[in-house]
Amino acid sequence: MRLINMKPDTRSDEMGIRANNSISKFIEYYIEPERRFDYAVMIDGPWGSGKTHLVKEFVKNSTVNSLYITLNGVSSTDQIDAEIYRQLHPILSGKGMRILGAVSRAVAKGAFKMDFSDGNSATLNASLTEIDISKELSNPGKRLLVFDDLERCKIPVGEALGYINSFVEHDGLKVIILGNEAEIKDDGDMTYRQIKEKLVGQTLKVSSPAGEAFEVFAELVRHPPTRGFLKRHKENVLALHRQGGRGNLRTLKHAMWDFEKIGSLLETRHWNKQASVLKIMNVAMVCTMEARAGVLDADVLNSLIDNAVARAMRLQAKKPKNRADEIDDRYPQINFSDTLLTAQMLGSTLLEGQINGPGLVAVLDASADYAAPGDSPLWKQASALFFADDETSERVTHELEEAFASHQFTLRGEILHVAGIRLWLAKIGMIPKEIDEVVDECKAYIDHVGRAAQLETSLDRPNEHGGRNIYGGYMMVQSNTPEWLSIAAHYDEVELTVAKEKYGSIARDLLEVLPTDPDEFLFDLAVNGVRRARYSEHPVLMSIPAKEFATVIFEASPEIQARAFATLQNRHAGRSIPSLLPERLWIAEVKNELEKLIVAAKPMTRYRLNQLIEEHLDPLFAD
Missing domain, CATH: 3.40.50.300 (P-loop containing nucleotide triphosphate hydrolases)
Known part of the structure; x- marks a missing residue:
């Protein structure tokens, strides 16, 4: 360094x-x-x-x-x-x-x-x-x-x-x-x-005169532990300001205030590790100064934080420096692969102003500085080998290969992290394999976990935030290479196959819950403001024969009938989701089956169902 x-x-x-x-x-x-x-x-x-x-x-x-x-x-x-x-x-x-x-x-x-x-x-x-x-x-x-x-x-x-x-x-x-x-x-x-x-x-x-201004700004920091920490590390603060403050005292003030946002969320056990808090302060102030200078945004932040491997390989290939490289050069005393807070957490806190205290503490507690020995995931240890000594690098690489051979990784984020790390390790000679061999092994790994019905699918995980190549707040190594993209595409194919095998049982569960809890039926199928709709992009309903579904709706109470029709419309109206297009054809079959049943229905039921079809289903086929 x-x-x-x-x-x-x-x-x-x-x-x-x-x-x-x-x-x-x-x-x-x-x-x-x-x-x-x-x-x-x-x-x-x-x-x-x-x-x-x-x-x-x-x-x-x-x-x-x-x-x-x-x-x-x-x-x-x-x-x-x-x-x-x-x-x-x-x-x-x-x-x-x-x-x-x-x-x-x-x-x-x-x-x-x-x-x-x-x-x-x-x-x-x-x-x-x-x-x-x-x-x-x-x-x-x-x-x-x-x-x-x-x-x-x-x-x-x-x-x-x-x-x-x-x-x-x-x-x-x-x-x-x-x-x-x-x-x-x-x-x-x-x-x-x-x-x-x-x-x-x-x-x-x-x-x-930044030194004089610092004393004034420090008194404006209301959180006592943060204020005391800033005063004890005045030299570090002023050094950062000389490097990136561009002579702007307002930038210095806002950088100190932004660190206070984070400092006010820290617990005593965090403050007890002063060197670790210094890492947090450094990266927080850099983010603020570079953002206010118009240099740093969410994309640059993702490229900067915990992405030293990709930057090193890009420079080795003599590619032009990007904004993340320039920021890295501007602050030579900071290791941006050891900032404790992820790019996602820094971005939401400092760039978007979203304060998530429990989430920030959880990210810190999962970092190497605060996690209990052995708590740090193996993929995370391996992604940090750029700054490890040879003995540690060889040990972690051996453990990673053993875990890979025994199929210990089942989550999408972990598997694709490991795939990128293995590609990198093969390129630098840490594992004696050709790149194509690593690609084939990773695809075979995905096939094996998929056949064992252990592969995580989008049915199982929350909605993704920050990009498909980010997991656990960390960008995946090699995720911009054709080899990694090929592995990720293969994961998507196998994942879809595994998910489809679950559609039948999911649809049966939904049909069973409809008469007693129509809210759950709605929340699982249609995008809403209450919680994540787990199946909003999966055509699970078409696993039920159209005639059977129509019969259940026909025999349901008027309230349940209305909720079911509204759910189908909310699920499809105004959304162009390719994966749901086959289900729209299924809805047309359900409509036809209902119309057959309506013929023999009593007047009020016939009137109500015709109105519900006209209001909720017909608009889906207006085009």
Whole structure:
């Protein structure tokens, strides 16, 4: 593993703090009432560098009267007028009211319109002295205007700066502009630099002293164990931020908060292993920083976590680096194959915001760091051999081959994990077999377990999440190779054969439960919001002769009849599932058999069943 200096860059931090102190001193000098300036001050820095925080902290500790206006998303100067007016007269910004148009220094012109939430408009006479903005701004020496997010303003930069210039040139006000000059585009015939020269007399570059910000952000962490851990590992946190924070202090703050999401779920026994928690913190912060930078998404995360083997083989083949490789290179101190939390759990927690405390604890407890000796599955031990010594590699490989020979794996995820691992071990010479031989052996293994009726099918397992090549939260080794895909396809074929052999008994059980528990009948057959429908994609019902099924429905109570028809419609309507198409033909046969029985039925039963057929079954054959 590559080495990296984990000590904080205190020299850089000290320089940044001194630079920001200098900015504060200049602002203090600039806003002194007795000093007259005919220019605005620009504070430049990237998004998240602390510009806004610096100025707001200064204003909070100062006696200057200030107005803070964000230009983010503003598309007209009227909106700025309205915001200035709102801050000067908050009573006019109450619920149900919006200030429209120019309500700034031109209020004295006579009147302005007010738009009420009920759609009615009214005119408010400007003779009210308490709303005279000109009067409010009559003492420029004691008033500071702060315009933030210049680069995110939708007004053309020339128009925006011209508007701001009127406060400086005509009203003599002190103005500070915050923005990221690197993102400001030229406007029309004049470049931003030309426009800026006419207005801005001093540009100050803000620095991002992460060490100072860390202390502030740490106090915002409410969970005491997480806060204490972050403080004890400040050097690690700042090293990660230097590598991936891109100078953005907001990213540092959110990375610490995201680790708190996980930290608040940990139990004492987890915190007792500090080195293990450090692994969790490292990967959590990396995920947050890279996601906020637009580099990491769910696919990249799956490729990054526990996929060192695939990355190593891809690089060995001299294939171009992908985003997961670049992230791996950016953080050389992190072993992304030993993060304790799976890609699936990290993605749901940090990218999707889904907090599953018991699930996260279960994943941790199954990891090598927290599992009891011998509890880690053999396939998981084998998938981690990339970082094992030779003795461990040989022992685990021998145990894996013995378990394979005795057909100990019956779950789809385990079998396909083992298939990928065996392909990899054969390629690197850990098992003396040709690749084609491994493929044939894996397919023969699947056939054997299938004949023994021990093969797991989709009837037995929950719905898959995160992709067919992920199991237990881990991506399967070699799952992008033709050899592995061939084995997986063979599993699907055998699985379907095994499943079909179970359709008859399943259908009989469903038919038996229908008269007494129609909800179970529905929940097992049709997609619903209560629980997984185990047979929603399996044509199990057609195992029952159409005439027999029609007779059961005909003899059932009216309520059961209605539920049965509704279940058939919900199961098929609006769904184009190839595996269910044969069952739709079976439904047509059931309909024909019912119509034969209806002929001899009494009036109410005949009417009800005809209505149910028309409402629930006929639409299935409308096309």
